[in-house]
Amino acid sequence: xxxxxxxxxxxxxxxxxxxxxxxxxxxxxxxxxxxxxxxxxxxxxxxxxxxxxxxxxxxxxxxxxxxxxxxxxxxxxxxxxxxxxxxxxxxxxxxxxxxxxxxxxxxxxxxxxxxxxxxxxxxxxxxxxxxxxxxxxxxxxxxxxxxxxxxxxxxxxxxxxxxxxxxxxxxxxxxxxxxxxxxxxxxxxxxxxxxxxxxxxxxxxxxxxxxxxxxxxxxxxxxxxxxxxxxxxxxxxxxxxxxxxxxxxxxxxxxxxxxxxxxxxxxxxxxxxxxxxxxxxxxxxxxxxxxxxxxxxxxxxxxxxxxxxxxxxxxxxxxxxxxxxxxxxxxxxxxxxxxxxxxx
Amino acid sequence: xxxxxxxxxxxxxxxxxxxxxxxxxxxxxxxxxxxxxxxxxxxxxxxxxxxxxxxxxxxxxxxxxxxxxxxxxxxxxxxxxxxxxxxxxxxxxxxxxxxxxxxxxxxxxxxxxxxxxxxxxxxxxxxxxxxxxxxxxxxxxxxxxxxxxxxxxxxxxxxxxxxxxxxxxxxxxxxxxxxxxxxxxxxxxxxxxxxxxxxxxxxxxxxxxxxxxxxxxxxxxxxxxxxxxxxxxxxxxxxxxxxxxxxxxxxxxxxxxxxxxxxxxxxxxxxxxxxxxxxxxxxxxxxxxxxxxxxxxxxxxxxxxxxxxxxxxxxxxxxxxxxxxxxxxxxxxxxxxxxxxxxxxxxxxxxxxxxxxxxxxxx
Numbered sequence: 001x002x003x004x005x006x007x008x009x010x011x012x013x014x015x016x017x018x019x020x021x022x023x024x025x026x027x028x029x030x031x032x033x034x035x036x037x038x039x040x041x042x043x044x045x046x047x048x049x050x051x052x053x054x055x056x057x058x059x060x061x062x063x064x065x066x067x068x069x070x071x072x073x074x075x076x077x078x079x080x081x082x083x084x085x086x087x088x089x090x091x092x093x094x095x096x097x098x099x100x101x102x103x104x105x106x107x108x109x110x111x112x113x114x115x116x117x118x119x120x121x122x123x124x125x126x127x128x129x130x131x132x133x134x135x136x137x138x139x140x141x142x143x144x145x146x147x148x149x150x151x152x153x154x155x156x157x158x159x160x161x162x163x164x165x166x167x168x169x170x171x172x173x174x175x176x177x178x179x180x181x182x183x184x185x186x187x188x189x190x191x192x193x194x195x196x197x198x199x200x201x202x203x204x205x206x207x208x209x210x211x212x213x214x215x216x217x218x219x220x221x222x223x224x225x226x227x228x229x230x231x232x233x234x235x236x237x238x239x240x241x242x243x244x245x246x247x248x249x250x251x252x253x254x255x256x257x258x259x260x261x262x263x264x265x266x267x268x269x270x271x272x273x274x275x276x277x278x279x280x281x282x283x284x285x286x287x288x289x290x291x292x293x294x295x296x297x298x299x300x301x302x303x304x305x306x307x308x309x310x311x312x313x314x315x316x317x318x319x320x321x322x323x324x325x326x327x328x329x330x331x332x333x334x335x336x337x338x339x340x341x342x343x344x
Numbered sequence: 345x346x347x348x349x350x351x352x353x354x355x356x357x358x359x360x361x362x363x364x365x366x367x368x369x370x371x372x373x374x375x376x377x378x379x380x381x382x383x384x385x386x387x388x389x390x391x392x393x394x395x396x397x398x399x400x401x402x403x404x405x406x407x408x409x410x411x412x413x414x415x416x417x418x419x420x421x422x423x424x425x426x427x428x429x430x431x432x433x434x435x436x437x438x439x440x441x442x443x444x445x446x447x448x449x450x451x452x453x454x455x456x457x458x459x460x461x462x463x464x465x466x467x468x469x470x471x472x473x474x475x476x477x478x479x480x481x482x483x484x485x486x487x488x489x490x491x492x493x494x495x496x497x498x499x500x501x502x503x504x505x506x507x508x509x510x511x512x513x514x515x516x517x518x519x520x521x522x523x524x525x526x527x528x529x530x531x532x533x534x535x536x537x538x539x540x541x542x543x544x545x546x547x548x549x550x551x552x553x554x555x556x557x558x559x560x561x562x563x564x565x566x567x568x569x570x571x572x573x574x575x576x577x578x579x580x581x582x583x584x585x586x587x588x589x590x591x592x593x594x595x596x597x598x599x600x601x602x603x604x605x606x607x608x609x610x611x612x613x614x615x616x617x618x619x620x621x622x623x624x625x626x627x628x629x630x631x632x633x634x635x636x637x638x639x640x641x642x643x644x645x646x647x648x649x650x651x652x653x654x655x656x657x658x659x660x661x662x663x664x665x666x667x668x669x670x671x672x673x674x675x676x677x678x679x680x681x682x683x684x685x686x687x688x689x690x691x692x693x694x695x696x697x698x699x700x701x702x703x704x705x706x707x
Contacts, residue, residue: 005378005389012382012390013571015375024372028365031541033356037639038646040349041356069418069542072560072570096560096569177571184372185382185573186418186542202448203421210445211421212357212535214542278386287378287387324375 006286010322011264017182023223027216034213051222058225063193066208071160071177072096074190081198087124090115091307097127112258113137117144123152131161134304136264137255141169183224187217231323235262238330245334249343268316284336289318350694352647354683355488361538367582371575393574400581407584409523412549415564420515421445423531423546426557427511429453438482439468440666446482464668466492466616470499478508485517485524489663490616491625500526519587528552539583543576594684598623601682601691608695626680632707633676645694648679
């Protein structure tokens with residue numbers, strides 16, 4: 001493995017922050033089971049609950065926090081234990097939502113990737129992501145949540161790509177994953193405004209999630225959130241620089257004019273398949289992806305781009321920037337991309 | 345200054361082996377390396393992470409029977425839930441001393457759950473009749489509260505005779521004794537074998553079909569969604585390899601310490617079988633003891649009265665009840681969990697303090 005790799009796949013996962021690493025070490029030191037009543041167990045419990053409070057403060061969330069192994073499990077708990085049945089999802093949700101959608105309505109999106117808030121006015125559980133993991137498009141959740149609530153429903157927002165980066169939306173339940181914001185892989189949370197929205201299933205986390213608490217993971221997650229999102233304005237500038245160059249050299253940006261999180265961009269190069277772009281970039285030491293990491297290796301076209309009606313979906317790659325990405329990194333990518341585009 | 349805490353609660357969790365920690369560190373890198381990559385990414389850094397995940401998977405498979413596959417989960421609770429909820433189970437038999445993860449998952453997922461009785465020795469009778477139409481039999485390998493080793497090979501045979509699948513919760517036995525024979529599914533957890541918290545595995549025999557429990561990006565061959573943590577996999581793998589290499593050594597160490605503990609606590613009665621037991625667990629009782637009072641008095645010894653998950657509920661242990669102890673006897677029982685890193689001095693000092701604390705209660 002070489003440190004020369006230019007990593008622009010931060011939507012797949014992003015490096016562990018030094019603060020999070022240090023907190024994890026603290027967690028290993030306090031390795032007892034937080035549910036044990038003896039002194040070491042109580043010390044572990046105290047640290048665990050302090051981390052929970054810190055996470056709530058960082059996120060500005062005053063509801064409940066159920067720690068999980070990640071966003072997929074958080075969503076699974078929400079769907080399995082929600083008292084209201086799932087009645088609607090956007091058609092661009094992550095697979096972790098779509099696989100539970102059964103015969104729930106798929107709310108259509110336009111070419112801008114946005115759903116119509118009015119479509120979400122249904123009574124039941126409605127799952128709409130905050131930012132799309134392939135295009136970065138931000139759904140208008142402030143409009144959506146009021147429509148959902150007016151209709152007697154509850155909003156579940158998959159915030160895997162936004163938590164720790166931009167303010168959380170107003171929602172009744174929120175799923176998030178630590179490794180997307182500088183925490184470790186293997187820990188996440190389901191935020192629930194009120195436990196009464198869920199049926200308990202037994203075990204730890206007040207009966208809403210069984211399994212020994214992952215203390216090092218939770219401490220590290222708190223530390224990663226504590227590190228803040230002061231880098232995001234810089235990410236906006238980098239995204240602007242990147243996309244200006246892409247357009248200049250003949251590329252297209254998917255959902256260019258929609259509100260998007262600055263960290264994720266979907267870039268189309270007409271006439272060159274995404275697979276071929278990826279292989280060439282990989283050979284040049286640049287790590288990006290075509291769609292999500294989970295679907296990589298499969299030859300299916302992206303359901304997200306299909307739902308948006310994007311032509312040339314097979315020519316789109318995802319470039320995602322992170323806290324550590326520099327202007328030089330962006331310029332290096334632009335240079336490589338120009339070569340592939342035949343514009344160098 | 346705080347006095348050193350003697351940790352005798354290795355059934356609740358075990359310390360992370362230094363070897364496991366070392367294996368994890370390269371995969372917890374910041375931007376200076378590429379160890380943080382998503383193992384499901386197609387680029388070079390992702391492929392390198394996935395290659396390591398597969399090495400770890402092989403190391404873990406080394407603790408399990410041949411002829412099956414290892415699916416990573418967030419821990420044994422998830423593995424058990426997946427096992428029970430993914431097979432067609434109208435009727436499930438589980439022993440009266442199963443962990444609550446098994447009992448609650450069965451109650452949530454099965455049409456009907458019935459209990460297999462346990463003798464006063466803490467052992468399930470493998471010849472007890474199984475109800476016709478039983479789809480799944482779930483019996484643990486080593487009990488988490490009293491350490492008894494169940495006759496799982498025979499139980500698996502009996503399950504197969506009635507056409508049922510056999511699920512074995514091997515959380516307390518994995519990496520410590522030979523893997524359970526005959527099981528169709530086995531659940532294990534890394535942090536009980538000196539690996540990290542937050543990861544476990546479900547082993548599934550080839551030919552047994554299971555369904556996903558967490559849906560999503562379809563990792564783990566579509567059977568378990570969610571980004572795999574390379575660090576947790578590496579730590580789990582290293583802990584498994586170490587446990588395999590040290591199995592005999594660790595076992596002898598525990599046997600020696602258990603004998604020492606028994607000799608100091610010679611007036612205490614052992615709960616469960618004297619012979620069919622794993623030596624890392626001593627569950628002992630003495631009439632008239634108030635275990636809650638003892639726990640609050642002995643601030644420098646970490647031990648328990650039953651399982652960590654059951655602690656704080658105030659309910660008497662269902663395991664002690666199942667082996668015929670009344671509330672009075674259950675309240676006089678303690679669980680001492682000895683581990684690889686426990687020393688003779690730890691056991692001597694802790695057992696002396698425990699016995700003295702009992703005497704000061706007049707028992």
